[in-house]
Amino acid sequence: MSLKENAVLIFFCNGQKVTDDKVDPTMTLLSYLRQKLRLTGSKLGCGEGGCGACTVMISSYDRLTKKITNISANACLTPICQVHMMAVTTVEGIGSIKDGLHPVQERIAKAHGSQCGFCTPGIVMSMYTLLRNNHQPTMTDIEDTFQGNLCRCTGYRPILEGYRTFTKENLNDGFNEINAQVNCCQMKDEQCCRLTNGKRQISTTLFQPSEFKAYDHTKEIIFPPELILMLEREEPNLVKFERNGVTWIRPVTLDQLFAVRSQFPNSKLVSGNTEVGVDIKLKKMRYPILVSVAHVTDLNKILACETGVRIGASVTLSRIEDFFKDEMGKLPDYQCKSFAAIIDMLHWFAGQQIRNVAGIGGNIITGSPISDLNPILMAAGCTLEFADTKGVHRSLPIAEHFFTGYRQNAMKPNETLVSIHIPYTKKTEHFKAFKQAHRRDDDIAIVNAAFRVDLHDGVVHDSSMAFGGMAPTTKMAKQTINKIVGRLWDQSLFDDVIASLANEMTLAPGAPGGMTEYRQSLVLSFFFKFYLSVNQKVNGLNAPLSYTSATLPFKRDEAKSTQMFQEVANDQSLIDPVGRPLVHLSAYQQATGEAVYVDDIIALKNELYMAVVFSQKAHAKIKCVDATSALSMRGVHAFIDHKDVPGSNLIGDIVQDEELFATDKVTCVGQYIGAIVADDQEIAQRAARMVRVEYQELEPIISIEDAIAKESYFKPIQRIEKGNMTNGFESSDQIIEGEMRVGEQEHFYLETQSCIAIPKQEEDFMEVFSATQDLQLAQITIANVLGVKYHKVNIRTKRLGGAFGGKETRSCNLSAALAVAAKRVGRPVRCMLDRDEDMTSTGTRHAFLGRYKVGFSNDGKIQALKICLYANSGNSTDMSVMVMERALDHLQNAYYLPNVDSCGYCCKTNIPSNTAFRGFGRPQAYLIIENVMTEISLSCGVRQKTVRELNFLQEGQSTYYNQKVDDVRLVKRCWDECLEKSDYEERQSKVADFNRSNRWRKRGLSIIPLLYGVGFTAMHMNKAGAFVIIYQDGSVLLSHGGVEMGQGLNTKMLQIASRTLKISSDQIFTDETSTNTVPNTSPTAGSISSDLNGMAVKIACEKLYNRLEPYRKQEPNKTWSDWIKAAYKDRVSLFATGFYKTPLRSEPFHYFTSGAAVSEVEIDCLTGDHVVLRTDIVMDVGDSINPAIDIGQIEGGFIQGYGLFTLEEHRWSPSGELLTKGPGFYKIPSFTDIPVEFNVSLLDGVPHTKVVCSSKAIGEPPLFLAGSVFFAIKEAILASRKDCGIEGSFRLDSPATAERIRMACSDTFTEKFPPAVNGTFTPFFIRS
């Protein structure tokens, strides 16, 4: 084909041929699937390869080898033109509800591995691809395959357990046996969990693998034969696709490539598009001519030669890994040391979806200073081969001078990287590489390094040390290397290298990337590890045996878990589902991609798209807004701002102090200034960027400390006092003061904020599909901004792809703006925020600062506590005052505080308004009080467990805000059972033994309690409604006021309705929540939705059940549908409402729930890395309505809390711009972050009379139990500091990131880098 002709795009999708002669090369495979093919199963979670929600399988056929290759890939980063002549399989292609689920879909659903379901199609497709390539994977294969998939709801455990049934071990042993093995408590004789507890058994089985459809890999859909024929028929040749000013050219030979490049010298080469695609998406780069090198035969070759291996520039990272693994089986070990380092590194390089498409050339040429491969290639002495457009080749070593500046290199503009030569290592050489990132899996490095030393008789003959993350380019430690050549590899060399690296690898305070002391410490720590590992090989360790711990690679054992719950009574009717682990109602739809989220709703014919114009300044006067050039763009329909708001421009839940569109001043980056309405998203977003806003900047307040200094607070400042502080402190033996920060947390729901507003043709009516937790607030807000009565607005919500509090008030900004836009243009308007837009504009969990003074006796009993909590509330009140109220209520956790003076300040700052988040201020307060407990224990020299027990609330005692705690004994029961189940005492002594024998790895074990007050403190919110309809055929339509967002609310409501009506659950259906079905609802929040809505459902169903009483009595042997028919004929009303309100009370909480958790961690003192070895949780949920859902909430909440306390961290520029606005920089826990052993037990025999079906709330409370990990980490750090002779208290803020852990493990390396004095430099980032 010549460059003049446009090709027809051909690919197969789910076995169907797709041809397109007008393909737009700017489209990704994901947008093509969702918009053109209307296959909405694959989800858009981030658009930057960081979440895996868009995962599909891409298959290709090699006509030479006749081999079919299946890979998982991120459809959001795959250009549609890239799949020309390939086969794509999406979640819809492997199974459906109608035709039957694929075993991969069935097992994730039945194992309770899908909650909100937004991540599920991506996870299903990763697993499916693994099985296509490996029919009997191991658990390690499964964990590896999910490195590129995130889930924010489940805590991953049920997904892994469901898929464990595919493993070889499982198949060999048979499903049932394995399930018993995996899930049984393994206790012997009378202690076995299978034994009865009175009448009701304790079960460990949440699903029955024996019910799973068998997996038969021979029945999989085959590669399209027609495509094979087409590929066989014709030699691959150059193709070109051109449309909308963008051209995609795909040469297949080097000559074609050179010809294209000489014709288009400014063309952009693209291989896997994982870097270029992100540039296009996030940096808004536009490349008119893209030349794909992914199919150039010569660039895809790997050749082993005498001196090493020559790898074509387009060879993907996955292929390199496979090749090296193969090679290592054939070659002597000594030749493969750099190959081994590459394999190790690739394991931590992105996720499989990225590695499957990313080329080695793309990594080298991108020249990122934190590239994971460049330090290794540099240290290994690799050579790069380039060719120019005339075909002239030249070689360049990938050495210090190859990278000429930040992301720049010595390749000439007319050159292409052809191959990389990696030499074999010599017998005398030693090679190792290291990487430290925020998160282990799928994260870019903070610092990485590669070391090579050639030792001849113990003397350094040659060496290289290359570092990433220490300069704008990968950097070789030249001076240090020069100093060691010719010297003996001994302690004196080590001391000199440490001194020299400390001088050579320096970072000025405020250097890009921040964390300068940590990064410099890592350089030394990595070399220390290398030095010892070489020693081990050549000299024996030459150090104390406990130093071996510095050389150990990261190792995580295979995950295991138990879940224990009380079974239903033997005599419970079989059709009564309450108390049984029913599968989430939508799990099958979610697993097949059929579940419809807002953005999956098929576009209406005349629908338009809205893009928001966000403020780029944190605090500024708006001098002018000019949308002229945006409005002149084709496809743009309107620019709207505050002048278009027909009603009130002020919004807010409790206080209306937020402008929907800024009028004359902006108070945070991400605030709405206006919006563009256009034909589609691409045009709308491009036009929105063209709206010119002129600002006059004002000084911003970003952090809590700034706000305190400027006394910038929202009113009221809250205070609770109890007892006599003077007496309390006077009677104390010891008094300590301290402070602690708990960082904010991004909700990171997988589905970003989304909404469609549809103006009706008559009467100013507006229908809105909104992903919101609070339909009533959305209705009120929209009615107010439109200036209409509430009855003119109907909000409809089917399900949310996660929310966690982030879609309570903060979803209203988007829905209100869309309503204004829809009203203005008189057409339906849609918007789903991009991940970066969502993170920049929607607020987070509040960051907290706690300052305390505590007095206590010598044995650790608290006498007096004075404490001030400060929360960073952002630029509007939102719910901050209530969040602070809850924090103050809960800062005592399960302890008795005799004398207290507490106060809470909501800091007014110039960041987006912070908001509700699972736990609502409690987790931050709990962490601070638990830290006080730890500090007391250190001060008294009494065990932490003892100090906590000593301070427990006792029967009859009240909270410090004067509420009696019913069932306070349940905290102690959870605590005692948790101690026992976790073998706490025995393991504590094992931890001490471990710490004695390991200098550079330390373990910590910690137990914490939980006492959680349930109920809205605003009395009027403690109510709910339900509406139940029975149709003539006996089918039941159940509506209630709660929103299904993954927490299983609809499933529990159905269980309650089924029990009350005494019919089987498959007769009952729940469609959606809407304001015109059940009005005036409270938000689905506060863990109380099942309590409230469940009662309302029960009341409605009881009314109907009672109305049918005469028919049941008359003809008891007839069926439900007979009774309904008879009642219908008798003109009996077959619909009923249910309304429930909790009894009036003067105390803040309806009741309390309790729990306890024990966690054990191991930290690497040299890098700050950690692993949670085991967690045991005991939780009181009353009588569980659905143990699978409740355990899912406990595990999911725990892992979210784990993220809060150890990993997740926002970073802000000093001027108030969020720097961590996507999964690339903001890390939530991934599959391998969960505890290696994870055991959850529901407290048995504790029915709770105050709530429907004797149950208790579950959504929020367990999140804090992850605090046990934080304090276990603190224990481990204490052990490390002790080895350095540092005793006693130290400050550890949350999250306990790798940086904080490493720097707290103070040693001779960290001492070399004292922190720079605040105020003497401008930090690269600040924390809010």
Ligand SMILES: Cc1cc2nc3c(=O)[nH]c(=O)nc-3n(C[C@H](O)[C@H](O)[C@H](O)COP(=O)(O)OP(=O)(O)OC[C@H]3O[C@@H](n4cnc5c(N)ncnc54)[C@H](O)[C@@H]3O)c2cc1C
């Ligand atoms: C989610 C995610 C996670 C990531 N994680 C990591 C990580 O852990 N470690 C890490 O180091 N990187 C990481 N990256 C960065 C990126 O994936 C890698 O750099 C990858 O190797 C790039 O390869 P590619 O083929 O996709 O490059 P492309 O995006 O196709 O191209 C990248 C650059 O290389 C140029 N180029 C490509 N081929 C040639 C050639 N033959 N000759 C000349 N120029 C060429 C392109 O013009 C472009 O400038 C990550 C990226 C994403 C999106």
Ligand code: FES
């Ligand atoms: S949407 Fe593709 S990886 Fe997140």
Ligand code: FES
């Ligand atoms: S179920 Fe995984 S993100 Fe919700």
